Amino acid sequence: xxxxxxxxxxxxxxxxxxxxxxxxxxxxxxxxxxxxxxxxxxxxxxxxxxxxxxxxxxxxxxxxxxxxxxxxxxxxxxxxxxxxxxxxxxxxxxxxxxxxxxxxxxxxxxxxxxxxxxxxxxxxxxxxxxxxxxxxxxxxxxxxxxxxxxxxxxxxxxxxxxxxxxxxxxxxxxxxxxxxxxxxxxxxxxxxxxxxxxxxxxxxxxxxxxxxxxxxxxxxxxxxxxxxxxxxxxxxxxxxxxxxxxxxxxxxxxxxxxxxxxxxxxxxxxxxxxxxxxxxxxxxxxxxxxxxxxxxxxxxxxxxxxxxxxxxxxxxxxxxxxxxxxxxxxxxxxxxxxxxxxxxxxxxxxxxxxxxxxxxxxxxxxxxxxxxxxxxxxxxxxxxxxxxxx
Numbered sequence: 049x050x051x052x053x054x055x056x057x058x059x060x061x062x063x064x065x066x067x068x069x070x071x072x073x074x075x076x077x078x079x080x081x082x083x084x085x086x087x088x089x090x091x092x093x094x095x096x097x098x099x100x101x102x103x104x105x106x107x108x109x110x111x112x113x114x115x116x117x118x119x120x121x122x123x124x125x126x127x128x129x130x131x132x133x134x135x136x137x138x139x140x141x142x143x144x145x146x147x148x149x150x151x152x153x154x155x156x157x158x159x160x161x162x163x164x165x166x167x168x169x170x171x172x173x174x175x176x177x178x179x180x181x182x183x184x185x186x187x188x189x190x191x192x193x194x195x196x197x198x199x200x201x202x203x204x205x206x207x208x209x210x211x212x213x214x215x216x217x218x219x220x221x222x223x224x225x226x227x228x229x230x231x232x233x234x235x236x237x238x239x240x241x242x243x244x245x246x247x248x249x250x251x252x253x254x255x256x257x258x259x260x261x262x263x264x265x266x267x268x269x270x271x272x273x274x275x276x277x278x279x280x281x282x283x284x285x286x287x288x289x290x291x292x293x294x295x296x297x298x299x300x301x302x303x304x305x306x307x308x309x310x311x312x313x314x315x316x317x318x319x320x321x322x323x324x325x326x327x328x329x330x331x332x333x334x335x336x337x338x339x340x341x342x343x344x345x346x347x348x349x350x351x352x353x354x355x356x357x358x359x360x361x362x363x364x365x366x367x368x369x370x371x372x373x374x375x376x377x378x379x380x381x382x383x384x385x386x387x388x389x390x391x392x393x394x395x396x397x398x399x400x401x402x403x404x405x406x407x408x409x410x411x412x413x414x415x416x417x418x419x420x421x422x423x424x425x426x427x428x429x430x431x432x433x434x435x436x437x438x
Contacts, residue, residue, distance in 0.1 A: 106380060123178055134268075194276070197391055198255050242294060259387065275369055277369040280368050293328065307375060308384060311326040314368065315363060316366045
């Protein structure tokens with residue numbers, strides 16, 4: 049049975065490779081044009097055309113064709129290596145498509161085959177060291193307290209982690225969710241700066257650890273989520289979260305196709321608490337307060353660390369869920385990720401003025417002194433009754 053099974057696997061892989069070649073040819077046919085059975089060169093391909101090409105080489109398929117699934121999901125050194133080489137492969141394709149020749153299809157296949165061969169060789173010399181066993185997850189129960197909301201345990205105790213896909217079915221879709229332990233999509237930092245825009249990886253206002261949600265500059269239409277449910281009481285009704293965002297902004301994608309970042313605070317029935325909701329996708333008009341840089345020929349939008357104070361006093365006695373989600377572009381060619389920190393510890397926070405409408409500003413005084421981070425808003429569902437616009 050084993051030889052037969054192996055032959056079947058190889059036949060399936062061969063079939064997948066064949067159909068990928070046919071579909072890639074169709075993409076190039078309609079994107080570039082064919083004349084006298086030869087591809088007619090353009091000065092460059094559009095973002096959408098490049099993304100269509102890259103969509104035929106998703107990361108999960110690459111890992112399978114490297115015969116590295118077991119090591120990729122169990123060894124962080126292999127994950128980092130594959131992700132770095134995969135990013136180089138994508139960049140090589142982007143460079144090629146800026147000046148495509150008549151034989152672009154063959155060149156793409158050559159680049160991909162070379163990438164697989166080179167990466168397999170590198171994996172073979174990586175020592176086989178499995179990730180250390182993650183700590184036992186804290187069991188969350190109804191009416192449970194906040195657990196490790198600020199990540200100061202140096203792990204993900206208390207948090208539920210998921211990875212998924214971005215498929216453009218809606219503006220902030222999160223498809224095919226799979227429960228996961230700490231991985232490249234949920235990565236903890238205790239120092240350093242972002243390699244693209246240079247902002248701190250760790251919240252400069254609080255603690256020693258922050259989390260990067262999303263697999264950095266690796267693309268592939270991936271999405272990541274983490275959430276925690278806790279009972280609101282008088283000691284944690286002023287929930288605080290801080291975030292910093294980095295995402296590429298393609299120039300010819302629809303809103304549903306673009307990278308995004310979303311924060312949701314949900315009541316015990318799963319309804320959004322508008323007070324804590326924040327969502328943004330990678331478009332200069334939508335993210336008007338974001339700064340921009342050019343990296344690798346692409347526009348990257350980013351926002352430095354910002355804090356949101358959320359007043360949950362109306363929900364005392366209820367279980368509330370805080371949920372963070374990031375997504376790449378759905379066409380596989382552009383990345384999106386965020387750095388996150390949070391706190392539900394009791395703080396005697398004094399704001400002047402004591403109610404801040406969305407878009408307003410204030411000075412915040414808390415134990416240990418003022419915060420130097422921008423304060424997005426002092427969020428309260430009753431703000432509109434006290435002079436804030438609806």
